[in-house]
Amino acid sequence: MENAQESAQRIYEQVITFATLYGGRIVLAILTLTVGLWLIGWITRLLSTIMTRRHVDRDVQPFLLSLVNGTLRVLLLLSIASTLGVATTSFVAIIGAAGLAVGLALQGSLANFAGGVLILIFKPFRVGDLISAQGFTGHVEAIRIFDTTLVTLDNKTTILPNGPLSTSAITNISTKGVIRVDQVYTVGSQNDIDITAASIRAVVDACPYALKDRDHDVLIARLNANSREYDVRVWTKSDTYWETHYYLLENMARQFGKDGIQAPKPQLYVTNE
Structure with missing residues (x-):
């Protein structure tokens, strides 16, 4: 009977000693866990609200939120372990070494991931x-x-x-919704300037893709020995850039043939010395 009483007394004393040594730490750890989990939830909700307001892609939001939430939970666990007196130096070293190894192995993928996040956030396109x-x-x-x-x-x-x-x-190309198609046409200098300009202008005015509320340019860009170069600038919608480009090329050739606009002719100068 006395042995049982002595054993109970020793257990009671050990419990008192443990509570005295670690009771405060345990209470502080529980408090840290409670407050930390609440704070992590608040940060996650705040980040979700910010990303929604900035129109971050909805496919990316869950991934980013999970990444932030997981990182904060790991930091919380390390903080609780430190509060309980557990040495966290080895854990930090292991995590750091693992992170370095993974980073070196996946540095290309990580760069692509970071680039994808930037593109989805700032939306250059x-x-x-x-x-x-x-x-x-x-x-x-x-x-x-x-x-x-x-x-x-x-x-x-x-x-x-x-x-x-x-x-x-x-x-x-699509940002402004409107784009300019620039082309250069070279004709022989024997062609009349006004007739050539009128021929080009007829094609531009007939182009179904050219915007009617914009001014289109037909300008002489360069005078050569036996030719003239015309800059033709036509405004169109971004979606019809190539339709405009090829329409002008084809119909300009047709119009030049119809109006007798000739290509440059090679010239040979012969002198007697």
């Missing part, structure tokens, strides 16, 4: 836009985290990695 980038011109079919898909004008699918795409020059 949108799905459906006609852009020129990385030596390719086409309509944007899809914008994903790691790459962007273009459909070129000859209906080929081109996949561009987002890393280089986010750091290089991009020409967004």
